[in-house]
Amino acid sequence: MITNRLALGVALALSASAASAAAARDYISIVGSSTVYPFATVVAENFGKTSSFKTPKIESTGSGGGLKLFCSGVGVEYPDITNASRRIKSSEVETCASNGVNDIIEVKIGYDGIVVANSKDTGQFAVTRKDLYMALAKDVPNPDGSETFIPNPFKTWKDVNASLPETGIEVLGPPPTSGTRDAFVELAMEGGCKEIGWVKGMKKSDKNAYKARCHSIREDGAFIEAGENDNLIVQKLQANPSALGIFGFSFLDQNSDKVQGSEIDGVAPTFEAIADGSYPVSRPLYFYVKKAHIGSVPGIQEYLSEFTSDKAWGDEGYLTDKGMIPMPQEERAKFASDVKALKNLEM
Numbered sequence: 001m002i003t004n005r006l007a008l009g010v011a012l013a014l015s016a017s018a019a020s021a022a023a024a025r026d027y028i029s030i031v032g033s034s035t036v037y038p039f040a041t042v043v044a045e046n047f048g049k050t051s052s053f054k055t056p057k058i059e060s061t062g063s064g065g066g067l068k069l070f071c072s073g074v075g076v077e078y079p080d081i082t083n084a085s086r087r088i089k090s091s092e093v094e095t096c097a098s099n100g101v102n103d104i105i106e107v108k109i110g111y112d113g114i115v116v117a118n119s120k121d122t123g124q125f126a127v128t129r130k131d132l133y134m135a136l137a138k139d140v141p142n143p144d145g146s147e148t149f150i151p152n153p154f155k156t157w158k159d160v161n162a163s164l165p166e167t168g169i170e171v172l173g174p175p176p177t178s179g180t181r182d183a184f185v186e187l188a189m190e191g192g193c194k195e196i197g198w199v200k201g202m203k204k205s206d207k208n209a210y211k212a213r214c215h216s217i218r219e220d221g222a223f224i225e226a227g228e229n230d231n232l233i234v235q236k237l238q239a240n241p242s243a244l245g246i247f248g249f250s251f252l253d254q255n256s257d258k259v260q261g262s263e264i265d266g267v268a269p270t271f272e273a274i275a276d277g278s279y280p281v282s283r284p285l286y287f288y289v290k291k292a293h294i295g296s297v298p299g300i301q302e303y304l305s306e307f308t309s310d311k312a313w314g315d316e317g318y319l320t321d322k323g324m325i326p327m328p329q330e331e332r333a334k335f336a337s338d339v340k341a342l343k344n345l346e347m
Helices: 002-023 037-050 063-070 090-098 129-136 179-193 197-205 207-215 230-239 249-254 271-275 300-307 329-340
Strands: 029-032 081-084 104-119 139-141 149-151 171-173 223-225 244-248 259-261 282-290
Touching: 029 037, 029 063, 037 249, 037 300, 063 081, 063 090, 063 179, 063 282, 104 179, 104 230, 104 249, 104 271, 104 300, 104 329, 129 179, 171 179, 171 230, 179 207, 179 244, 179 282, 197 207, 230 244, 230 249, 230 259, 244 249, 249 259, 249 271, 282 300, 300 329
Parallel strands: 029 081, 171 223, 171 244
Antiparallel strands: 081 282, 104 244, 104 259, 104 282, 139 149
C-alpha cells in the first residue's frame, strides 16, 4: 500500500512538473508555409538578436498542415503562429472555432510569384497557362473536338504545343498540403483551363465538375510530389536538366545561379513584374496569430512589431533581400494598424 502511494505520489509530481514545464514555454512556436518560412526565419533571427526574447522556433509544414496544427487548440502545446501562402479558408476558421481558437489576427505580409523553373544548364522555357493546364491536368478536353474529357495522353511538351521542345513532361511540385500547390492550381491551372470556352461555361452550369476538371493534377508520374522542401526541388533540377520545378519566386531569387524561371504568357518572373501585377501567377502571403497566446507566451506582440516594421517589410526592408515583394505603402499601413490594435480576422 505504501509502495503504491509512493508510486502514485511520484507519478503526480512528475505530471505536475511536466505541466509546469509546458506552461512555462518561453519561446514563440511557428509552423506553416514553406514559402513564408525563409521570410519568417530572417525576422525571427533579427528579433532574437535585437530583443531580450528567445529566437522563435519555426517548422516548415506547408500552409494546410500549419493551419491544421494551429487550429487544434489553445495552450502552449499548440503553435502560436502559422505562416500561409494563401488566405485561411472559412472551413479552417470553423475548425479553429470548434477547438476553442476563436480570436485570430490575420497579417498579410507581402506578395510572391509562383515560378516554373528549370536548370540553367538548358534552355529557358516559355509557356502559357493553357500549356501548363494541358500538360498537368489529370483529364483534358478531347483532342477530337467533342465537348468531352479524356485521361491526359500527353507525354512530351511538344504534344501539348508544337512550338515547345520534344522533352518529356516531368514537373516537380509541392504536395496538396502546400499553399503553393493551392495557388498554382487556382492561378495557373484554372487560368489555362478557362481559356477553353466550353470548359469555362461549366463554371456556371456545374461548378463542382468545373473545379474537378480544372484543379485535378495528373497522377501518372508526369507530376512528381517533391514534399515541402523547395530547396530540395532546386537540387533535383540541377541533377535533372530536363525537369521543371514549381516553387516561390524567393527560391528562384536566391538560386539564380543554378535555376531560371520560365516565361508565362510572355512575362518572365521578375521582382518588378510581380510587383506591378503583370506576371500572371502571383499571390499574397500571410501569417495568423492566436490572440489567446499573447501575454502568456512572451514576445509575440514584439515579434509582430518587428515583422510589420518598415525596416523588415518596407520597400527597402530586409525581407526584399530575400525576394519578398512589398505591399503598397497604404496596404502596409492598414495591416500594421490592425496588428497594433490586435484586430480580429474578418472573413
